Amino acid sequence: MKVIEKSTLIGKRIAKLDAPEKAAGMTRYVHDLDLPGQLHARILRSTRVHARIKRIDTRRARALAGVHAVLTAADVPYQRPLGVGKDQLPLKGDKVRSLRDEIAAVAADTEAIAEAALALIDVEYEDLPTLTDPADALKPGAPVIHGETLASPAPHDALKPGEPGDAEAHRHNVAMTFDYAQGDLAAGEAESDVIVDDWFRLHYVTHCCMGVSGIIAEFDRSGNLTLHSNTQVPFLHKREFAEILGMDPGRIRIIQPPIGGGFGSKLDIYPFEPICVFLAKATRRPVKLVFSREEEFIASPTRQPVLLRLRSGAKKDGTLTFRDCETLHDNGAYTSWGATTPFVMMQTISSLYRVPHCKYHTTAVYTNNPYAGSFRGYGNLQATFAVEQQIDELAEKLGIDPLEMRLKNAQDPGEITPQGMHFQTCGLKECLRTAAEVSDYRARHAAALAAQHSPQRYKRGVGMASMLHVGGGAKIYPSDGCGTILKIDDFAHVTLITGASEIGQGSETVLAQLVCEELGIPLDTVSVVNNDTDITPWDVGVHASRTTFIGGNSAIGAARKAKAKVLAAAAKTTGIPEAELELRAGHIVRTATGEALVSLAKLLRSLHFSDKAELVMTTFYYEPPSKHQDKSFKGDVSAAYAWATQVVEVEVDTDTGVVRLLKVTGAHDVGRVLNRLGIEGQIEGGIVMGQGYAITEDLMVDGGVVRNPGFRDYKLVTAPEIPEMEVRFIETMDGEGPQGAKGVGEAPAICIAAATANAICNATGVRIRELPFTPEKVYRALHRAGVPAGPTGGD
Amino acid sequence: MAVEHYWAPTSLSDALEHLRGGDVTVLAGGTDLMPQTQAGRVSLERGLLNVRRVAELHRIERVDGAVRIGALCTITEIMRDPLVGEHFAMLADACDHFASDQLRNAATIGGNVCNASPAGDTLVPLLVLDAEAELASKPGARVERRRVPLADFFVGPGRTRRAPDELLCAIRLPLPPPGFVGRFFKFGTRPALDIAAISIGIGGVRDGRTLVQARVAYGAVAAVPLRARRTEAALEGAALDAATADGVAATARDEVRPIDDLRASAWYRKELVFNMTRRILHDVAEA
Numbered sequence A: 001m002k003v004i005e006k007s008t009l010i011g012k013r014i015a016k017l018d019a020p021e022k023a024a025g026m027t028r029y030v031h032d033l034d035l036p037g038q039l040h041a042r043i044l045r046s047t048r049v050h051a052r053i054k055r056i057d058t059r060r061a062r063a064l065a066g067v068h069a070v071l072t073a074a075d076v077p078y079q080r081p082l083g084v085g086k087d088q089l090p091l092k093g094d095k096v097r098s099l100r101d102e103i104a105a106v107a108a109d110t111e112a113i114a115e116a117a118l119a120l121i122d123v124e125y126e127d128l129p130t131l132t133d134p135a136d137a138l139k140p141g142a143p144v145i146h147g148e149t150l151a152s153p154a155p156h157d158a159l160k161p162g163e164p165g166d167a168e169a170h171r172h173n174v175a176m177t178f179d180y181a182q183g184d185l186a187a188g189e190a191e192s193d194v195i196v197d198d199w200f201r202l203h204y205v206t207h208c209c210m211g212v213s214g215i216i217a218e219f220d221r222s223g224n225l226t227l228h229s230n231t232q233v234p235f236l237h238k239r240e241f242a243e244i245l246g247m248d249p250g251r252i253r254i255i256q257p258p259i260g261g262g263f264g265s266k267l268d269i270y271p272f273e274p275i276c277v278f279l280a281k282a283t284r285r286p287v288k289l290v291f292s293r294e295e296e297f298i299a300s301p302t303r304q305p306v307l308l309r310l311r312s313g314a315k316k317d318g319t320l321t322f323r324d325c326e327t328l329h330d331n332g333a334y335t336s337w338g339a340t341t342p343f344v345m346m347q348t349i350s351s352l353y354r355v356p357h358c359k360y361h362t363t364a365v366y367t368n369n370p371y372a373g374s375f376r377g378y379g380n381l382q383a384t385f386a387v388e389q390q391i392d393e394l395a396e397k398l399g400i401d402p403l404e405m406r407l408k409n410a411q412d413p414g415e416i417t418p419q420g421m422h423f424q425t426c427g428l429k430e431c432l433r434t435a436a437e438v439s440d441y442r443a444r445h446a447a448a449l450a451a452q453h454s455p456q457r458y459k460r461g462v463g464m465a466s467m468l469h470v471g472g473g474a475k476i477y478p479s480d481g482c483g484t485i486l487k488i489d490d491f492a493h494v495t496l497i498t499g500a501s502e503i504g505q506g507s508e509t510v511l512a513q514l515v516c517e518e519l520g521i522p523l524d525t526v527s528v529v530n531n532d533t534d535i536t537p538w539d540v541g542v543h544a545s546r547t548t549f550i551g552g553n554s555a556i557g558a559a560r561k562a563k564a565k566v567l568a569a570a571a572k573t574t575g576i577p578e579a580e581l582e583l584r585a586g587h588i589v590r591t592a593t594g595e596a597l598v599s600l601a602k603l604l605r606s607l608h609f610s611d612k613a614e615l616v617m618t619t620f621y622y623e624p625p626s627k628h629q630d631k632s633f634k635g636d637v638s639a640a641y642a643w644a645t646q647v648v649e650v651e652v653d654t655d656t657g658v659v660r661l662l663k664v665t666g667a668h669d670v671g672r673v674l675n676r677l678g679i680e681g682q683i684e685g686g687i688v689m690g691q692g693y694a695i696t697e698d699l700m701v702d703g704g705v706v707r708n709p710g711f712r713d714y715k716l717v718t719a720p721e722i723p724e725m726e727v728r729f730i731e732t733m734d735g736e737g738p739q740g741a742k743g744v745g746e747a748p749a750i751c752i753a754a755a756t757a758n759a760i761c762n763a764t765g766v767r768i769r770e771l772p773f774t775p776e777k778v779y780r781a782l783h784r785a786g787v788p789a790g791p792t793g794g795d
Numbered sequence B: 001m002a003v004e005h006y007w008a009p010t011s012l013s014d015a016l017e018h019l020r021g022g023d024v025t026v027l028a029g030g031t032d033l034m035p036q037t038q039a040g041r042v043s044l045e046r047g048l049l050n051v052r053r054v055a056e057l058h059r060i061e062r063v064d065g066a067v068r069i070g071a072l073c074t075i076t077e078i079m080r081d082p083l084v085g086e087h088f089a090m091l092a093d094a095c096d097h098f099a100s101d102q103l104r105n106a107a108t109i110g111g112n113v114c115n116a117s118p119a120g121d122t123l124v125p126l127l128v129l130d131a132e133a134e135l136a137s138k139p140g141a142r143v144e145r146r147r148v149p150l151a152d153f154f155v156g157p158g159r160t161r162r163a164p165d166e167l168l169c170a171i172r173l174p175l176p177p178p179g180f181v182g183r184f185f186k187f188g189t190r191p192a193l194d195i196a197a198i199s200i201g202i203g204g205v206r207d208g209r210t211l212v213q214a215r216v217a218y219g220a221v222a223a224v225p226l227r228a229r230r231t232e233a234a235l236e237g238a239a240l241d242a243a244t245a246d247g248v249a250a251t252a253r254d255e256v257r258p259i260d261d262l263r264a265s266a267w268y269r270k271e272l273v274f275n276m277t278r279r280i281l282h283d284v285a286e287a
Ligand SMILES: Cc1cc2nc3c(=O)[nH]c(=O)nc-3n(C[C@H](O)[C@H](O)[C@H](O)COP(=O)(O)OP(=O)(O)OC[C@H]3O[C@@H](n4cnc5c(N)ncnc54)[C@H](O)[C@@H]3O)c2cc1C
Pocket: B025, B026, B027, B028, B029, B030, B031, B032, B033, B034, B035, B051, B071, B072, B097, B098, B099, B100, B103, B106, B107, B108, B109, B110, B111, B112, B113, B114, B115, B119, B120, B121, B122, B162, B166, B167, B168, B169, B193, B194, B195, B196
């Protein structure tokens, strides 16, 4: 008798399915695709920050040999507004509002010809007064960026309150506003023994995807449009493309080649995408448009820059009393997802810790600056930066240990916050204790405090920060679902067809793993199809750390249905009741003994070729039990919430202001570890992204101009700067999660900046509320605070 | 203008003949030239002269009282060369702070010198080491050579005293006097792949508690890599103690003429010059 023991894949270290191809350089990104007859496109962008377009002359460009089309707004009268705010046309005809503005586009035989044609387009501008400091936007007499345009934006039914402003708001440069309140702020203030009140300034950074933006558009002769696109939201984009192009969404097919990084940058539609379609339409040829790296820096979205004022109060015993937060979001010239980051920011303000009384306000104002999109963490890095610094400040004022202060106010499982979030599982206290213990936080914090004024060149310190983020999807659209189709062929090979997109995060591997776990089959017998809207079932896209959770539950649902079918058939052939059978290692086994009864492949073939022939093919649609927020932003928007605490140890060079991260200790409530290798990579990558945000990365925007559009002066973290990392996983086994897991894609990037700020303060006694902590900024802050450069004597 | 001629000669004499007309761009490692032309900041001349195959420009050799480093020697080669390591450790150190391995394998010292960036990493140690530029041209039948002290070679950012028909053949470094100590410091915001926000070179001969024949140079603090004569005078023969270090560092802070740019403000550059000059002097005193 052949016996097969029960085994599991959960928690194992599993290499990504696409790793061999990627490591060998064989993955075919959109950049590597070339279609027969394809033309190449380039876009002419504004050279002015704010100006009326008086005249565009494309005659010389059109006359250039090899040029097939030159388009301006005048050539596409049918174009419609796009993006979250529907406040821009793909090609600008009347005026430009930022340096990235698209004025004309060329399709030519080669990229070089297209580029040469751009230089032959003459544009005459009439400069308008510019508005590049958001603080000026609301002042009387400020230049108006939008007032005169787009009568009234089309309603965007994907959005709830906090919708894009109307024409009247636009006349005052207001793109969006958000207001949230809970409790009674005045009562909270009255019961406070201490109050802190600070301004925080968060800067521009950008995603820096390895693969720059790109798209190929082609029409067939029946007028069907195929897009080879890097989008993170294929199904919603079908509809948006249809709206912008004025065509039937049913005629649009979106194929996603492997995507060279997303991080949120590909969540909105950007002008270059419909422009590429216009060119394909005009030339009746496939057209490919790929950004240069410089263009990627200038014309792809940024993280939302924020000016934030936070007031927090606490009682003598450390109990938090209130929070009052007000932010000014620089919306840039147009409205994309960046403006909607308050959805997430207010959650951190209201619910990361228990705070009875809260008020939150955001005004997002138009300026002539670049505009922000969604970016891993979605406003949470910004909010956490402020909240977690003030926890340390309050603790210091009250003479309470910062860890105790956090533990005292931390959420517990079962809590329903005033904002309506229900924490079915919550590992925050365990995260706090674990991170503190593993990093030896208390002892190091005390030692650094004691050494703060000693004359050393290098000063060390530790800082802590925690975070709360959605971990079970986020119901920002009317639905947050994902569909799966699963088929098992005659050879017991499974094809998993999922709506969930892969953008390098490892989703296809974890989905395959979850299916294997249900069906008891080896990982190399699963193929995942996830990139073609004509084939895959619906999904709202890859964002909000949702894919493992939502796509995973959907895949499990389909696998369970397939398993039920298989076991029912096996029961028939073996005569053993279904309840006593199981699938293990590609076989039907008797659960009690592990005895292998028949191979799965053989059983499937017999099913298929029998007189009552049947294929095992199932579908499943998972919709999480989360809720839409109501008009006042209250509601349980996620089916689960992820938690984490990170402790950062820094060394500050008082001679130069250089801050080095020595070590990051993270404790993450991930629900459950599915693919250990995958989650380690996700956490480590997120920490490094957070490190870039905190210390090195800075998209310098000056008078509306990006001054460092290249990797020489935009400084990503390099290998030698990466700190030692020690990560512990807190497994709270979420009841709703796939095998107990929660989403963690965004979580690891969120705390680093806040924890680093606290660590610098612990080391030097100087608190810096402005990012990034570049050497000069830190040096200036130390200098201003009177911290001397390290004396030259013994250190 | 489009390139009409491309040459890749193997002898210096041939190379110089191509250069005679002057409207020729010299190509060595290309790590400055290629990005500069692609960004549209430099346009190529009518002729493009690839000098990389001229073997006689690619040697490091001992000549009487000096070492000649061929213009084509790469940063990696210089960093690993035993003669350089023995006599000019601060130059090897600068090479070890240069860009990344890939760049170091392609970038030449001749290119670094002729590109004349105030932030060029080898330039500061070369100034401290009293280097001379060896230039050659061929106006007639014979190859003519001249030497220019590096301290006089740089005219402005990207500009040197090299005539259009001249090629930089080598950098000549006199052997330092016995007891010479040299220190190089580069400040960038990260440990690799960074252009200096400032750099410092200090050298001299230890004489008891003092430093004599003091030579000091700074990078990225003026239009050219700066030989800091006033700072040298303040340092010359003074006792290496804390008061001297402070005084010399203050003189240096006064002498440098930095600007604000993306990498750093002028104020911060001056602070770094002061703090790090002080620290280097302290380290030299302790050594
Ligand atoms: C990513 C990156 C990082 C960098 N990091 C650093 C760094 O950390 N430190 C640093 O100092 N530099 C750095 N550089 C700049 C560059 O690598 C150096 O200046 C290098 O030494 C140039 O040498 P090359 O041989 O590549 O010169 P090329 O680009 O070939 O030439 C540079 C200039 O010198 C002229 N030239 C070259 N050789 C001769 C000759 N023999 N006679 C006459 N004229 C000549 C050329 O015509 C050209 O004008 C970096 C460049 C890049 C792209």
